[in-house]
Amino acid sequence: MLRYTLMRLGxxxxxxxxxxxxxxVGVFPRGLxxxxxxxxxxxxLxxxxxxSYVALRKQRDQASAQVVTRVDRMKANLEANRGQEDSADDTARAQGQTS
Structure with missing residues (x-):
């Protein structure tokens, strides 16, 4: 991702x-x-x-694949945390009912 950004900046x-x-030199106007x-x-710009769109197509595809991988990993971590919270909540409710 950093490589793509630096290449685009270049x-x-x-x-x-x-x-x-x-x-x-005077080829383009100076503005107003x-x-x-x-x-x-x-x-x-x-x-x-x-x-950049044409020349960096391969690097852009690689960068987007990295982003997709990170997002999928974050979703899996959030789901795992959600599962831990649910089991902790279920355990606490079960202990509260038996007391």
């Missing part, structure tokens, strides 16, 4: 540098007034998203 930073360079920084960030 693609974004690469796009940010490329867009900044293209705006600096003081919005130059926001323009560069948004344009970089817009460009890096489809690149």
């Amino acid at each position: 693609i974004f930073v690469g796009c940010l540098v490329a867009v900044w360079g293209l705006v600096y 007034g003081d919005s130059n920084g926001m323009w560069i960030l948004l344009l970089s 817009l460009i890096s998203a489809p690149i």
Whole structure:
């Protein structure tokens, strides 16, 4: 999961540098007034998203498999805890009825 995140961040930073360079050279417009920084960030995000989607497909599938495994493990732990609570409750009720 960390690997996927770092790779995605790397693609974004690469796009940010490329867009900044293209705006600096004058290929892309500079934005309106003081919005130059926001323009560069948004344009970089817009460009890096489809690149990440295509280039990191394998890593994204691996990361989602890890997430599914963690969720399944957490569900099993919650179910086991719920079962322990139910048996403890049943035991306490049984002891309360015999007293």
